[in-house]
Amino acid sequence: MATNTKTFNSLGGFSVGNKTIVSDTFDVSNINSLEIKNSYFSSDANKTDYILKGSGTTILTVDNAGNYINIPSNTISFVTGTIVAVNNTGSGYYSLKVDTILSSNVSGVVSIINNFTTILKDNVDPSETWVITPNSPANQKFSYATTVSGSSVPVKWICYLQVVNVSWL
16 A cells, blocks of 8 residues: 655655655655656557566566566557576576567457567577577467576576557557
8 A cells, every 4th residue: 555655745755565666856666667658648658667587497477476578459569678597606697688579469469570689698508508589478468488408507587678568459
């Protein structure tokens, strides 16, 4: 439940459960995702930032409950993922940026229109394979599927994800 630590436009900022959300210097913190909307487009367009995580061969999630990114029906989405994977010894790591364009039809079926991957650094042992690909695990959902093979040590995946949704149909 939201509580005002002071009136919103005065000293103290805004908090939820005694955690500051907006400080008196207008800094936003302690949030799970951030959605930005252009007031000129009403609910027609929005941008949301997320952090996804996973370990080994998996589908990355926004939490420990297995939740994925929501993609509304009838939209085109511009998705940018900046991803780092590292093994638990720190000796192997992989970083890349993935730009993806998605469409979601009236039924919420998500299709990948285009995908472009830039590998920033690949320091994975040649005997191992680490792969990450865009994935729609269900209608109106998006994430990345990861595959790790040839490794005897755990690999942790972390993704900073930006999603812009615009009404399409």
